[in-house]
Amino acid sequence: MLSWMQKSRKKTADLVVMAPLSGRAVPLDRVPDEAFSQRMMGEGIAIEPTEGKVFSPFDGVIAHLINSKHAIVLEHDSGAQILIHVGMDTVSLKGEGFTPRVETGERVKTGQVLLEFDIERIKAAGLPIITPVIVPVGIDAVLEVETHEGPISAGQDPVLTVKLA
Template sequence: MFKKLFSNKKEAQVVEVAAAITGRLVPLAEVPDEAFAQGMMGPGAAIDPSEGVAVAPFDGVVAHLIDTHHAVIVEHESGLQLLIHIGINTVSMQGSGFKALVKTGDAVKAGQPLIEFDLEAIRAAGHSLISPVIVAEEEAAEKVDCQYGTVKAGATGNYTITLKQT
């Protein structure tokens, strides 16, 4: 009993991540890009989108909006950064089919639209729509838990990240 009262060990912080895009949450192994699929870009999951809007996964700040608007990094108050990468190899579209609704440095609320994207334009350009949502700094995450299946942008309950204790 006294160990619990006087323990210096902190409780691990778990960040509840809202679905960044409406669609089907799938394991990274299903991403048709080796770097993402093998987790080399960081741990996480991916979403096969059915709608063309990416939203904030939690309250935070836009740490970086990629110039071509195909990807964005959102930072949680804990310091956790999550990369939302719309489609695979979509950087080659040079921004065509993407409309940023935020800019780097903006404060955002969970579920707030960040980027609109044209599903048909991405398909027509020959790119996969599967969109990785990964921890940008691998060392930040102790564990990533996902309940794969249908997700609605802004809804929670399918994706949590346990942060490493510092």
């Protein structure tokens, strides 16, 4: 017999996070920034992008578009969030080479373009283009994060499976 607690808990399916960029999904260990590579920011994967477009990996809301336009936090209806951080030290570009296509608070659909960026501009500044896709620490809705590595196409291949509470 189920207790009241067990009956009232709504079972939520795992959140499959589709590739927000095309390229190659690699372990976070390859990110040349300890906050990401040592998983201080959270668990996830990194993408070596081959195209300068970030797409929404699931239906959700833009929780935050960073002022320097190099990073976006997206929230799923389950409460799970992901941070997509384009390149390393790209905050130093002060938004140059980044064109957001969404605003904080906007509801987005899977596959919608969130951000465009100039890969060559980032490289010319001597900055790595590797892009962490992170489930931030401290999100109660998240139990576990499973990563999927290898060649990926934006919107077509999963990069993370988030086990939800």
